[in-house]
Amino acid sequence: MCGIMGFSGNLKNESSVGVVLNGLKSLEYRGYDSSGIAYYDNDDRLIKYIKKAGKLINLSNEFSCALPLNSDVAIGHIRWATHGRPTDENAHPHIDCSGNIAIVHNGIIENYAALKNKLIKKGHRFITETDSEVIAHLIEDYINAGKSFYEAVRLTSACLLGAFAILALDGTSKSIAAVKFGPPLVLAQKGNNLYVASDISPLIEYTNDVIYLKNSEIAHFHEGKLDITTFKGKKVNKTITKIDWDASRAAKSGFSHFMQKEIFEQPARILDAFSSRVMLKEGIKDNVISLNKIKMKRAKKGFNENTKNNSFNDVFAGLDISLEGLKLTKNDIVNSPKIVFIACGSSYYASLAIKYMMETICGLPVIVEYGSEFRYENFPISQNDIFVGISQSGETADTNSALEVAKAKRAKILSITNVPGSQITGLSNKGVIYTHAGPEIGVASTKAFTTQLLCGLLLALYVGEKSGLMPRYQWLNSQNIFKNLVELPKKMEKILFMDETLKDIAKKYYKSGNFLYMGRGILYPIALEGALKLKEISYIHAEGYPAGEMKHGPIALVDENMPVLFLLSNNMLAPKTISNIEEIKARGGKVIAVADYEPEIDGLSDLIRIPETIEVLSPVLYTVPLQLFAYHIAALKGTDIDQPRNLAKSVTVE
Ligand code: F6R
Secondary structure (H helix, E strand, O other), X not given: OOEEEEEEOOOOOOOHHHHHHHHHHHHHHHOOOEEEEEEEEOOOOEEEEEEEEOOHHHHHHHOOXXXXXOOOEEEEEEEOOOOOOOOOOOOOOEEOOOOOEEEEEEEEEOOHHHHHHHHHHOOOOOOOOOOOHHHHHHHHHHHHOOOOHHHHHHHHHHHOOEEEEEEEEEOOOOEEEEEEEOOOXXXXXXXXXXXXEOOOOOOOOOOOEEEEOOXXXXXXXXXXEEEEEEOOOOEOOOOOEEOOOOHHHHOOOOOOOHHHHHHHOHHHHXXXXXXXXXXXXXXXXXXXXXXXXXXXXXXXXXXXXXHHHOOHHHHOOOXXXXXXXXXXXXXXXXXXXXXXXXEOHHHHHHHHHHHHHHHHHHOOOEEEEEHHHHOOOOOOOOOOOEEEEEEOOOOOHHHHHHHHHHHHOOOEEEEEEOOOOOHHHHHOOOOEEEXXXXXXXXXXXXXXXXXXXXXXHHHHHHHHHHHOOOOOOHHHOHHHHHHHHHHHHHHHHHHHOOHHHHHXXXXXXXXXXXXXXXXXXXXXXXXXXXXXXHHHHHOOEEEEEEHHHHHHOHHHHOOOOOEEEEEEOOOOOHHHHHHHHHHHHHOOXXXXXXXXXXXXXXXXXXXXXXXXXXXXXXXXHHHHHHHHHHHHHHHHHOOOOOOOOOOOOOOOOO
C-alpha cells in the first residue's frame, strides 16, 4: 500500500529530503511501484519535486550528487497504483497550478471525477491520471478564494469522499498539514521537529512517543507549533502513545531477508507473547461448584457442555491468564450467543485455527468471517455477540469496516493486533490483546501469524477459565497446557535447526508449477497458510485443502507433476489422512509429509519430522517448516521475498 513520510524542522547535518528519503526506505516493505519527494528549497524559495516510477533507488539516484541541504520541510510518498498506471507522471507528489502546493495521498478519492470536472471548468490544469491530483487543486482553489492554507486544507478534506491520508506542503507559509480519514497517519514531535508517516517504522529511529491521528482530524505544523483539529475546526488534545519497539528490531541483523529474520525470531516472540500472561494457579477446586452452576445455566439455554464425560474435579488446577486491558466479563461471555472473528488473509487463517481452539476449550460457537465479505452481508448481529478482530497492522480497511458495522449494532468488540494505537484498537470497546511480535517488515506474515495463534489460544483459555467452561477434555488440563506452552519456544528452535534440510527439500521442488497442501482439523487452516506463503513469495500456484475433501475434486489434479504436502498429526484422524496419502501415491503424485511422529508410510518423497505438542498448540509448530519451505523455494527462484510483486503489507483501502 502507499506510504507517506513528511518532515518539518531543522537538523544540523541533515536536510529534510534526507529524512524523508530515509523514512520512505523504512516504508518500502508496504509494497509500491513508484515514489517521489517534494521539498521547499530555501535558496530558490520555491517547492521542487522529483518523482520516479519503479523502486526507491530510482528516486535516490536523482539526488545522487547531493541532497539539497537548505531545505527544512519535505513530503514524500511511495505509491501502490490504484487510479492510473505506475509512471513517473502519476507518482506523487502532485502539484497545483501555482506550484505552491504539493500533496501526497494514500487512499482513494471516490468523488474525484466530479471535483475534477468542476475544477477544470474553473481553469485548473490537470497533468496526471490519478484521483489524488484533485486534492492539490482543491486546496489551491480555496486559497485563491482567500482562505489560509490550514482553512483550505480543512475545507478540502470536508469535500472528499472515500479514504484518505494526506500530507500537504504549502510553499508560502512553509508549513505542512496532515489529514486522516481512513488510512493511518502517525506523528512524532521532537523539539521543533515534526515527523509524520503512514506507520511507526520510520519514526522509531527518532522517538518512541507518537501521536496517532484519528479519522476526521487535521494536524497543522507551522514554525515549530503543532495544532490538531477536527474537520469542523474544533481543537483536539491528543495523548501520546509510547511504542515499546526499538529501532534495531527493524533491521535485518545479518539475515538475507527480513522474512528470514522474522521466521527465526519466532521462538523469542512467542515467549514474549505468553511469558508474562500465563501462570499456573493452585487451589482452584473451590470454584468448581460455581463453575458447575454456570454450566447448568448454560445447559438450560441449550448448550451441550458434555459435562458427564469430563472428570471435571480431577483435572481442574487452573491457569491464571492475565490479558492486560481486556475488559471481557464473565457475564459478557456467558450471555454471548456467538463469538465472531473478523480478519483478512493470514489473519483470517489464524482465526480459523483459533475457532477450533475456542470450540475445543470453551464449547462456544465461533464464526469466522472475511472482513471484505462481512461488511456487505446481512449477518444477524446481536448486542450480546462478541466480535474479535484480528489484524497484524490494525489498519486493514476491510477488517476495520466490518468491526464498525458490528459496533454500530452495539456488539462487544475486542481485537488481537501487533500495532499499538492502530485503528483497530480504537474500535475495540472490550480491549486489545497485543501480539508483541515487534515490527514485521517482510510483506508475507510470519511471526505476526504465529503470535496471533498464541494470543488466540490465550483468549480461549481466558474465556474458558473466566466462564467456567474449561476444561472440556482430560488432555486439556492446566498443567499440561502450561508445560507445553513453556516448551514451545524450544520446540520451534528445533524446527529452525532443520533449515538446511528444508532447503534441500526446496531444491527438489522449486521448479514445480503447482502445489497442494492438505490438513485436517486444526491443521487445515495451517495448510491454507502454508499454501498462501508459497503463492505470495514464490509465485507458485498452491492450494490448501481439508484432506477429507480431496476426493471431492482436487484429486483430479494429481499426477507425477503435482507435489502434495500433508500435515499429519498422531491423532484419531491420522489413519484417514494416511489413506489420502496412499490415494495420492497410487496416482503418481509426490508426497511431502510434515508429521509429529514417525508414520508408517512407504514411498514418501520427503518426511519433515517435527516435535510433538498438544493439539491446540500444534498450529504454531506446523507453521514454521511451511514458512521455511516457502522461503527457500522463493530464494531459489530469486524472487523479491520481502516485497513480492503486487502485494502490500497493509491493505488500507477496500
Ligand atoms: C499474508 C499477509 C496478508 C495479511 C492480510 C491482513 O502473508 O500478510 O494476507 O495477513 O493482508 O493483514 P492484517 O493482519 O494487517 O490485517
